[in-house]
Amino acid sequence: MRGRPFLRAFLFLSIPLLPTVARAEAWPRETGQLYAYFGATTFSSSTIYDVAGNKGPFPGRSFKESGDNSYLELGLSERFTFVGTIPRRKVKAEGLFNDFTSQGLADLDVRLRYSIPIREGLFAAVEGGAFVPLGYDRQDFPELGSGHTDALVNGSLGLSLPFLPQGFLNADVGYRFRGGEIANEIPYALKVGAFPHPRVGVFLFARGWKSTADFSRVAETAGFLVSDSERLSAGGELYLKVSRHFDVNGAWSHVVAGRNVLAGDTFMLGVAFHAKLF
């Protein structure tokens, strides 16, 4: 950013705008800057969206999931940022007669982001990454993942909203190349946020994915098998800057539409640590 003081100033303001999963979105991490986040999640459902997109009862009794995400962003250079997530999940599917539980590490999510300043208050970024199964057994029930490695490309636009205090808008769209038999997917997200108080951020978001599958040929497996699906969820997040190095957040999201996917609510609570490593 040397020679571009306005961008440096912009980044100084924008990087703290840590969205839902504490990602910097289209903006780059400053070189040597670490952002580590540990968040706990819980999700429960007694309803599904079937392959036609109609909401109906979960075919067993209920589905519950808890877990945590260890998330990390590290600025590698002015424009390159490494992003990684290690999810751990505990899934309990309550059948009509018995309960079934699986737990363990799910799919590692690793990405490399390249951020491009477009103009003042506007960043673009492209990402490439992969989802890699972390040793779970696909034959376990419930499944913790598809058992196949996926590749991802993603594009983001981050726009500063000067009419809001530290306001921002971020839009993502990508393409996930699914391994195995699951059809490729198009993930997307839209987030808007602001800091009405210097230490308090409020974010609203919608995110999900579209599938390239022909759902007239997809079997009904919501909550049972990791399979072709679509989902759109929306929610909000409260972000608190506790100290120079620590933040906490809480978020809620609700599945508002989908196909062959569980409906329900997700609650998240997490703590973030950020510091300059080099």
Add this chain to the structure above:
Amino acid sequence: MKSFGFVRYALLGAIAAVGPSLSADRIVPSAAHAAGRNGALFRTDLRLLNTSRTETVRAMLVFLPASGGAPSTSAEILVLPLQQRSYDDVLAGLFGVTGDASGPIRLVAPESVELSSRTYNVFDPCTGGTFGTWIPGLRPESAMREGLIPQVSGSASPASGSRTNLIVTNPSASVAARVTVTLKSGSGAVLGTWTPSPVEPNGSVQGDVFLAAGAGGVTTDDAFVQFSSDQPVLVLSTVIDNRTNDAAAFGALALAAAPTLVKTGDQASFTGSYGVSGHAVVANENLIRLDAFRANGTAPGLDLRIGHAGNPRAQFTILRSIGRQAFNGADLELPIPPGLDLNSFDTFTVWCYEFNVVIAEGKFHP
């Protein structure tokens, strides 16, 4: 169109009187000693032929008047081996009918006795001879719930063409039959429908099918009858030339069997999650054979079921519950439960009953 079903009790009594060894029935649906339309004068000659080489048999004949009168029962008839008993103008000669009468004749006799008859018009204006038709002795077990009568004719003019008399006989001793008769042209167009009064047990109805079906104004030699009944019935037609009163009899034909959803030998292959795979074969109408069946045992509660394609939740029958049992290329025999037939299913499904989802399924095909 007369019914005489109330005679069943008398008939049952007559059958009981000749003893339990005389249990095989034959029925001539119509015999006559009566005047008909266009100056016809019908008579029926009847024969009993003992096909046994060695056994002398006892037989009994029962006339069930179409007028609704009481049945007439013959005395016991002895028929020697490979001999025939002859009854010309059987209604008058054997049953003492003096006025006009018609109706079926029922034979109670051992299997070796065959019953046949010829009904004819005794006045031929040209030669003074007779014109007539064979009317067979039908076995009650040949009665049908649905069928066809070919080569039906009708004429709007009584002086030309032909007319068709349809005879419906209910061989049941206890249950009335509700019959629907549809008269159709050769192209299948409906000419009319006749729903006779319920045919009482051991009763019959008969009538000109064109008049009864409301098609008395139709002239055609290219028609047929389709009938259905809630009980098996014997149906026969006589087509009578309006000018000569020559008659020809036509028995009922069975409709070709309707295709079933699956047939013996049909197969369905299936592959799904949790190592589930296999090959199902309809071995016969009572059994499905499962070949090379595999399941790794990790799926949460499975059963094997048959049902209708695409809707295993709504219409299915569980053949076997296997839970979380593992199979490694097993051959299984799965009986099809009573009450199901080859129209009851078209798909084999491995189903998770814990979460109501299809694990694997295959549609049967030849």
